[in-house]
Amino acid sequence: MPVQNKDIAEIFSRIADLLDIKNENPFRIRAYRQAAQMISGLSRNVRDMVDEGKDLSSLSGIGKDLAGKIETIVRSGNLPQLKKLEKEVPGELIDLMQLPEMGPKRVKKLYHELGIDSLGALKKAALNHKIRELEGFGEKTEDKIVQSVERWQSAGGEKRFLLIEAEQVVEPLIKMLREIEGVREVEVAGSYRRRKETVGDLDILVTRRKGTPVMERFAEYEDVKEVVAKGEAKTSVRLRSGFQVDLRVFEKSSYGAAMVYFTGSKDHNVSLRKMAKKENLKINEYGVFRGDKSMAGETEASVYEILGLQWIPPELRENRGEIEATQKGELPELITLEDMQGDLQCHSKASDGKDTIEDMAKAAKEKGYNYLAITDHSKRVSVANGLDADRLRRHMEDIDQVNEQLGGIHVLKGVEVDILKNGKLDLPDDVLEKLDVVVASTHYYRDLPRKEQTERIIRALDNPHVHILAHPFGRIINKRDPIDMDFEKILEAVKERNCFIEINAQPDRLDLSDVHAKMAGEMGIKLTISTDAHSMNGLNHMKWGVAQARRAWLTAEDVLNTRSWRNVKKLLKRD
DNA sequence: GCCGTTTTCGGCCCGACTGTTTTCAGTCG
Numbered sequence: 001m002p003v004q005n006k007d008i009a010e011i012f013s014r015i016a017d018l019l020d021i022k023n024e025n026p027f028r029i030r031a032y033r034q035a036a037q038m039i040s041g042l043s044r045n046v047r048d049m050v051d052e053g054k055d056l057s058s059l060s061g062i063g064k065d066l067a068g069k070i071e072t073i074v075r076s077g078n079l080p081q082l083k084k085l086e087k088e089v090p091g092e093l094i095d096l097m098q099l100p101e102m103g104p105k106r107v108k109k110l111y112h113e114l115g116i117d118s119l120g121a122l123k124k125a126a127l128n129h130k131i132r133e134l135e136g137f138g139e140k141t142e143d144k145i146v147q148s149v150e151r152w153q154s155a156g157g158e159k160r161f162l163l164i165e166a167e168q169v170v171e172p173l174i175k176m177l178r179e180i181e182g183v184r185e186v187e188v189a190g191s192y193r194r195r196k197e198t199v200g201d202l203d204i205l206v207t208r209r210k211g212t213p214v215m216e217r218f219a220e221y222e223d224v225k226e227v228v229a230k231g232e233a234k235t236s237v238r239l240r241s242g243f244q245v246d247l248r249v250f251e252k253s254s255y256g257a258a259m260v261y262f263t264g265s266k267d268h269n270v271s272l273r274k275m276a277k278k279e280n281l282k283i284n285e286y287g288v289f290r291g292d293k294s295m296a297g298e299t300e301a302s303v304y305e306i307l308g309l310q311w312i313p314p315e316l317r318e319n320r321g322e323i324e325a326t327q328k329g330e331l332p333e334l335i336t337l338e339d340m341q342g343d344l345q346c347h348s349k350a351s352d353g354k355d356t357i358e359d360m361a362k363a364a365k366e367k368g369y370n371y372l373a374i375t376d377h378s379k380r381v382s383v384a385n386g387l388d389a390d391r392l393r394r395h396m397e398d399i400d401q402v403n404e405q406l407g408g409i410h411v412l413k414g415v416e417v418d419i420l421k422n423g424k425l426d427l428p429d430d431v432l433e434k435l436d437v438v439v440a441s442t443h444y445y446r447d448l449p450r451k452e453q454t455e456r457i458i459r460a461l462d463n464p465h466v467h468i469l470a471h472p473f474g475r476i477i478n479k480r481d482p483i484d485m486d487f488e489k490i491l492e493a494v495k496e497r498n499c500f501i502e503i504n505a506q507p508d509r510l511d512l513s514d515v516h517a518k519m520a521g522e523m524g525i526k527l528t529i530s531t532d533a534h535s536m537n538g539l540n541h542m543k544w545g546v547a548q549a550r551r552a553w554l555t556a557e558d559v560l561n562t563r564s565w566r567n568v569k570k571l572l573k574r575d
Numbered sequence: 576g577c578c579g580t581t582t583t584c585g586g587c588c589c590g591a592c593t594g595t596t597t598t599c600a601g602t603c604g
Contacts, residue, residue: 027587031576063577101593103602138595190604203604231592246604248591261589266604273588278580284589 002450002486003047003074005039011079012036012066017094018085020104021111034061037267039070041320043519045488050074090117099148101141109134123149159242160198162477163544164507167192169223169243170202176221177204177247182212185255189262194314195547197477197510201244203262207252218247254286257297260304261285267319268312275307275323315550320518332553337546339556341564342371343539345416345439345470345502345530350395351376352384354535357411358402363536365409371565373437373530374399375414378426381443387415389431396434410565412436416470421445423459425466432465437572439502439530441470446483454486458493467572468528469494471504471511479508487516495525498574500560503552505531505545517552526571528560 016032038061039046049056051074056067073079096107096119110116113134114125123146125131131142161169170188177186183206187193190203208214215235219227228236228244236246250258261269262285269283276283281290287297288306296302301311309326313334316322325331347353348360355363357374364372376395377386387395396413403411414437418426425432425440432438440460448456460466472490473482494501501520504511509532512520520527529545531538549559556562560571 025576028576030587035576057577061577065576101602105601136595136600140594144594201604229592234591236592262604264604266588269604270588277588282589286590 003077005042005046007077008046008070008073009036009040011073011082012039012069014091014094015079015082015085017097017104018082018089018091021089021093021097021108022085023104023108031061031066034267035066038062038319041318041515043320043515043522046070047074048488092117095119096122099145099152101144101148106137109136119149119152160200160478161241161243162507163192163195163197163199163547165241166199166202166243169239169241170204170245173221173223173245174204177206177214177218180208180212180214180217182209183214184208184252187259189259190264193263194265194317195551197513197548201246204245204247205255205258205262206247206249207255208249214249215247248285250285252298253294254297256299256301257283257287257303258285259300263314263317265318268317268322271319271323272303272307279307281306313550315547316553318551332555334550335546335554335556335559335562337543339559339562340369340529340542340546342369342373342410342561342568343531343533343542344373344412344414344437344468344528344561345375345504346372346533346539347376347384347416348374350374350391350398351381351386352534357398358406359536360533360539361402361406361409361411363539365406367539369409371410371412371568373412373414373439375416375437375439378415378417380418380420380426386418386426389428392427392431393434412565414439416441417466418443419457419460421448421456423456423462425460425463429463429465432463435465436569437467438465439468439470440466441472442474442483446474446480448483450484450486453483454489457485457490461493461497461499464574466499467574468500468502468530470502470530471506471509471532472501473511473513473516475509475511477508477510482511487519491520491523491525494520495523500526500528503527503529503545503548505529505541505543505548507541507544510544510548512548512552514548514551517549517554521552521554521558526560527554527558530561 012032013036016029019029050071056062056070057064069079093107093111096102114130116122116125126142126146131137132139174186177183185207188202188204192199192202206214218235219230219237223239224237225240226238228238234246234248236244238244273283281288287294288303296306304311310331312322312326343364346360348357361372377384379386379388392415399411399413413435415435416439419440419442420426475482503517517527529549531541533539560568
């Protein structure tokens with residue numbers, strides 16, 4: 001199987017962990033970690049760069065040595081160095097490092113002194129009170145280890161929550177905090193603010209009048225299951241839902257610096273601090289300092305400004321070139337929810353939706369949309385009561401009727417046609433050609449070999465009636481892996497055929513991912529952002545899709561349905 | 576292992592909290 005960026009990143013990341021346990025030079029370890037991070041965020045395929053003979057050391061954080069290792073991985077699929085390391089240090093120890101409280105030092109000590117090389121062995125040793133006897137460990141650490149192993153095992157690994165789940169938890173919490181007398185600013189920072197598709201834990205920043213009991217009220221919040229840590233500057237709690245939430249209190253003069261610091265990403269911050277250091281400045285969460293003198297920090301903009309940068313939207317702060325882009329004045333003007341003029345995929349009662357065409361159209365009209373495409377399933381998706389050609393024809397008449405009755409919005413005749421195993425479509429051409437919008441997607445045969453899967457999808461795009469390739473990877477976050485396909489070939493096919501590719505805004509799909517959507521944008525392909533709503537309420541998911549598009553550096557220009565139906569109609573013509 | 580307007584060596588981002596310690600190491604973000 002051709003080597004993907006994530007395969008290279010994973011090898012480097014494993015090497016970093018193993019070197020960490022071996023207590024190697026921390027800067028060497030960091031180099032591997034940064035390389036892994038950089039590669040996983042790259043929108044270009046490194047394999048292609050190797051094939052084209054590009055100089056990999058032009059990538060930031062990649063020097064001669066790592067460039068050579070990448071080539072080895074691309075050509076052979078693995079790296080002898082990793083194999084060798086895994087002979088010296090059991091690979092299972094990496095699993096232990098995933099536990100909170102467990103870093104390389106403790107893992108190493110437990111392995112050497114007690115032979116612990118698995119979660120099971122760790123738990124057993126802790127329950128038998130073997131761990132507290134070791135130097136540097138104690139009773140409390142031992143208890144915590146038991147707890148985290150149990151939590152880990154019951155959650156099935158490190159749990160990351162969907163952004164929408166995080167919103168449901170954090171909104172009532174910040175409302176409570178804002179209502180406390182004396183509290184001023186309350187904002188959520190971290191990956192939540194960067195709108196990452198999943199969130200590990202939540203960071204809330206607060207300013208308040210001196211003496212306001214905000215830490216106390218936070219620790220007593222009704223949803224708190226356990227107070228993990230409580231200090232003057234920071235309190236950490238675990239909520240019943242499993243979220244860990246950190247609350248940090250800052251002075252007004254530090255608030256902007258704290259927002260930058262805790263919004264991250266970590267890699268973005270490291271880049272900022274490196275820049276600062278060159279100017280003899282120091283950045284921390286309290287401000288920007290020259291010696292002891294505070295130079296900036298009250299607002300985020302002031303922190304960026306003193307480094308000669310424009311304020312950077314949180315969604316871009318991943319150290320994927322945003323700092324360089326700002327320096328060149330090439331930061332994109334990111335798409336906003338207000339730019340959206342219509343929705344190009346949703347379902348009605350005709351297939352598996354909950355609401356009628358009319359209700360869906362009214363809801364879209366209320367959102368101020370210019371158009372809404374009704375794209376019910378085709379017959380192959382029988383669990384969803386998909387439409388055959390006859391039902392679809394009658395369905396189209398129903399849509400015509402709604403259009404006659406309801407003014408002020410164009411209800412588009414569409415379908416989400418299933419791509420069959422052989423790449424043919426689930427409906428005949430003579431009905432597809434009558435539709436305003438044809439959205440094609442796969443639902444079955446998700447485990448075809450890569451080549452076959454790629455060809456299948458391209459064959460579907462060959463049908464001249466297809467406009468949009470929807471939820472291209474078919475993943476469900478935390479539940480269903482993406483299908484295996486050659487995405488760059490797919491993108492080329494989309495481009496050649498004047499088609500479009502979707503960012504599905506369902507909060508558990510968000511398919512395309514940020515990196516893939518960025519790749520499409522860079523190739524000059526236009527995308528659609530569609531809710532795939534199955535009810536009126538589902539139309540509200542647009543904001544998640546827009547957030548994903550922002551993380552992909554997309555502008556309103558890059559997205560088809562920021563245009564009026566008049567203009568969309570012209571662009572949907574394939575030739 | 577990377578990097579360079581202090582350049583080919585000697586740096587490499589910064590602080591809070593905890594637990595186990597009597598001044599700090601480990602971990603985390």
